[in-house]
Amino acid sequence: DAEITQSPRHKITETGRQVTLACHQTWNHNNMFWYRQDLGHGLRLIHYSYGVHDTNKGEVSDGYSVSRSNTEDLPLTLESAASSQTSVYFCASSEGAGGSDTQYFGPGTRLTVL
């Protein structure tokens, strides 16, 4: 069955370290998204991609970067982790057909920055 996976599921790191969160989907979806979820804020968009080599900034992109070298993967990199980046991170993908195009989410990565 097609799916979307994230790794690691839990990560503890220190302030200033570079961290990369992986996202892999097997639906062959064009669109991929990264969100962060914090209490009181819902889900906020970090970065997104509409296809290979395409990346776009979302609402809260400062301190994060992504690159899309193939259809299946969109890794999220925290260049220099900060305590404010402690959060649950969700990756999502969608076909990219517009309209009722539904986003399907991965299981999430809980990141703690000490």
Next chain:
Amino acid sequence: AQKITQTQPGMFVQEKEAVTLDCTYDTSDPSYGLFWYKQPSSGEMIFLIYQGSYDQQNATEGRYSLNFQKARKSANLVISASQLGDSAMYFCAMRERLSGNTPLVFGKGTRLSVIA
């Protein structure tokens, strides 16, 4: 200004009763779509239901229905015959410019607790 507003941080409902979760939205685009997702305590995000701005009828999916009032810019989720398994966070989301490929914008969510 917030594009999606969910005014109820938390709600309680008795098992087997119906419950309405509120969602209001803000857009000047005539073409948009509204989505509801469920997030149980296990953390995954589950798509529930979709309503397009041009859809003539309110969307329904099993026990879920969407009370879409375009003039009021509201898209409330109605869950009929609540079950204990409905206890979860519920998020309303919107996509503008349906002909394009814009990302979803989410509200802050409503936590629903179903009481036996």
